[in-house]
Amino acid sequence: xxxxxxxxxxxxxxxxxxxxxxxxxxxxxxxxxxxxxxxxxxxxxxxxxxxxxxxxxxxxxxxxxxxxxxxxxxxxxxxxxxxxxxxxxxxxxxxxxxxxxxxxxxxxxxxxxxxxxxxxxxxxxxxxxxxxxxxxxxxxxxxxxxxxxxxxxxxxxxxxxxxxxxxxxxxxxxxxxxxxxxxxxxxxxxxxxxxxxxxxxxxxxxxxxxxxxxxxxxxxxxxxxxxxxx
Numbered sequence: 001x002x003x004x005x006x007x008x009x010x011x012x013x014x015x016x017x018x019x020x021x022x023x024x025x026x027x028x029x030x031x032x033x034x035x036x037x038x039x040x041x042x043x044x045x046x047x048x049x050x051x052x053x054x055x056x057x058x059x060x061x062x063x064x065x066x067x068x069x070x071x072x073x074x075x076x077x078x079x080x081x082x083x084x085x086x087x088x089x090x091x092x093x094x095x096x097x098x099x100x101x102x103x104x105x106x107x108x109x110x111x112x113x114x115x116x117x118x119x120x121x122x123x124x125x126x127x128x129x130x131x132x133x134x135x136x137x138x139x140x141x142x143x144x145x146x147x148x149x150x151x152x153x154x155x156x157x158x159x160x161x162x163x164x165x166x167x168x169x170x171x172x173x174x175x176x177x178x179x180x181x182x183x184x185x186x187x188x189x190x191x192x193x194x195x196x197x198x199x200x201x202x203x204x205x206x207x208x209x210x211x212x213x214x215x216x217x218x219x220x221x222x223x224x225x226x227x228x229x230x
Contacts, residue, residue: 001049001050001051001052001220001221002048002049002050002051002052002218002219002220002221003046003047003048003049003050003061003218003219003221004046004047004048004216004217004218004219005044005045005046005047005216005217005219006044006045006046006047006215006216007044007045007112007114007120007213007215007216008042008043008044008181008213008214008215008216009042009043009044009120009122009135009137009186009188009211009213010040010042010155010156010186010210010211010212010213010214011040011041011042011188011191011208011210011211012038012039012040012041012155012208012209012210012211013038013039013040013196013201013203013206013208013209014034014036014037014038014209014210015036015037015038015039015070015201016036016037017030017032017035017036017037019037019201020037020039020070020201021037023084023199023200023201024070024072024082025164025168025171026168026171026229027074027075027171027227027228027229028072028073028074028082028162028171029072029073029074030070030071030072031071031072031073031079031154033071033151033154033155034151037070037071038070038071038154038155038210039068039069039070039196039201040067040068040069040070040155041066041067041068041191041193041195041196041208042066042067042069043064043065043066043112043122043124043135044064044065044066044067044216045062045064045065045112045216046062046063046064046065046088046090046093047061047062047216048061048062049061049062049063049093060090060092060093063088063089063090063093063110064088064089064090064110064111064112064122064124065086065087065088065110066086066087066088066108066110066122066124066133066195067083067085067086067087068083068084068085068086068195068196068198068199068201069081069082069083069084070082070084071154071155071158072162074162074171074173074227075227075228075229076228078160078173079158079160080158080159080160080161080162080173081158081160081161081162082161082162082163083103083104083161083163084104084199084200084201085104085105085106085195085198085199086103086104086105086106087105087106087107087108087110087124087126087195088105088106088107088108088110089107089108089109089110091107093105094106094107100224101161101163101172101174101224102163102164102165102166102170102172102224103161103163104163106126106127107126107127108124108125108126108127109124109125109127110122110123110124110125111123117138118138118139118140119136119137119138120135120136120137120138121134121135121136122134122135122136122137123135124195126195126198129194129198131194132192132194133192133193133194133195134190134191134192135188135190135191135192136188136189136190137186137187137188137189137190137191137213138186138187138213139184139185139186139187139213139214139215140184140185140186140187140213141184141185142184143182143183143184143214143215144182144183145180145181145182145183146180146181146183151210152183152210152212155210155212156181156183156212156214157180157181159175159176159177159178160173160174160175160176161173161174161176161221162174162227163224170226171226171227171229172224172225172226172227173224173225173227174221174222174223174224174225175221175222175225176219176220176221176222177219177220177222178217178218178219178220179217179218180217181214181217182214182215183212183213183214184212184213184214184215185211185212185213186211186212186213188211191207191208193205
């Protein structure tokens with residue numbers, strides 16, 4: 001599967017590791033930085049999403065997404081991302097991700113508008129829920145790769161996704177490949193934690209502990225594989 005991730009805003013909250021661990025499926029463990037777990041809310045533009053054998057079709061290959069994530073490792077010590085939810089405004093993408101990758105995609109109404117000086121207004125409302133998330137942001141400053149020992153590297157340079165099937169019986173992983181992100185500082189004048197709260201984590205209005213932005217990367221995802229939990 002090929003795709004591009006564009007205009008990513010990374011909002012992260014430092015969280016008690018034990019509380020995040022309690023929400024993970026068996027076979028995954030919280031990956032900590034600075035003695036804590038980290039929860040991320042990431043709005044982004046998905047572009048040119050397609051299988052390897054098919055061309056991009058704009059009507060279904062380009063859409064919006066907002067994910068809630070944390071950072072984990074498996075019994076083999078492999079680091080990766082675990083998604084508590086992925087809201088999306090493309091119904092076909094939602095159903096395919098649920099069916100073929102066991103990812104927790106949710107149907108949502110979403111809208112994004114780009115204005116002068118790089119500002120992005122991004123709205124997301126999950127189907128069946130009344131509260132809308134609104135984000136207004138832009139990147140600024142010099143873009144560069146994250147230092148390997150930095151928090152930015154810990155948060156963004158992840159090359160494996162983990163997921164479970166509907167009943168939680170089977171744990172699988174999906175390897176991804178992409179160039180390193182070019183990270184910028186982010187200016188954010190509006191943000192929302194509604195999706196974080198829907199995932200069971202309420203920051204009670206506390207602002208994110210870390211914010212950054214990337215214009216994006218092109219990536220390739222490989223076939224899912226079963227993960228042993230021992």
